[in-house]
Amino acid sequence: MNIFVAILGLGLLVFVHEAGHFFTARAVGMTPRRFYVGFPPALVRVRRKGIEYGIGTIPLGGYVKIPGMHRPAPSDLDTFLGPALAEAPPLLAPIEQVKRRLAEGEMEAARELIPELESALGETSVSSHARKAAKRGLTELKDGLGTDAYWRQKTWKKVLVIFAGPGTNLLFAIMLFTALYVVGSGGYRLGFSLETSTPVVHAVRADHPAAGMGL
Secondary structure (H helix, E strand, O other), rough: OHHHHHHHHHHHHHHHHHHHHHHHHHHHOOOOEEEEEEEEEEEEEEEEEEEEEEEEEEEEEEEOOOOOOOOOHHHHEEEHHHHHHHHHHHHHHHHHHHHHHHOOHHHHHHHHHHHHHHHHHHHOOOHHHHHHHHHHHHHHHHHHHHHOOOOHOHHHHHHHHHHHHHHHHHHHHHHHHHHHHHHOOOOOOOOOOOOOOOOOOOOOOOOOOHHHOOO
C-alpha cells in the first residue's frame, strides 16, 4: 500500500512539473509533440490535435517533447540515415543536398528538400530497422526546422519554458500548504494535527502540580 501511495505521489509531482513545461511552451508559441507521465513503453496513449498524451510503464519520471531542442546539424543525418544509406547508396545524393544546406545555415532550403528525401527513401528497399531510424530522423529534422522549434526562439522564451517545470512545482507546494493551513485552521483534520498560535490545554493529570493549582 505504501509503495502504491508513493507511486501516486511521484506521479502527481511529475504531472505538475511536466504540465508547467507543456502549458508554458504552448503559451509562448512552441507546440509540444508529446506529454508523458512515466517512461515508455506506453500503457495508455492518445493523440489529440497532433500531440500524443500517454502514461508510461516505468513510473520514475515523465517528459514533454518540445520540437527542435537543438539546431539541426549535418551529423544528425549521418546518425539517423546512416544505416539506410549503407543499404541503399542511391540515397547519397538527396542526403548530401540536405547536409550541405544545413552546413551553410540555409534552414528553409533544407526544409524544402525533405520531401524529396522522403520520396527517395520510400522508393528504396532497406531493412525495417534502417527505415524506422530514417523516418524518425526525418521527423526530428522537420520538427527542428519548423518555425516553433525551441532553438529558434528568443532567449527569454527558452529560459521561461525550462524554468516552468520546477517553478510550477514550487507554486504547487505553496498552494498545497496554504490550503492545508486554511482547512486545518477551520477545525478539520487531514490525518495529522495542524497547530494554531493559540495555546490549548487538552488535559490535566491529577498527580501533577497543575492539578494542585486548580487548573
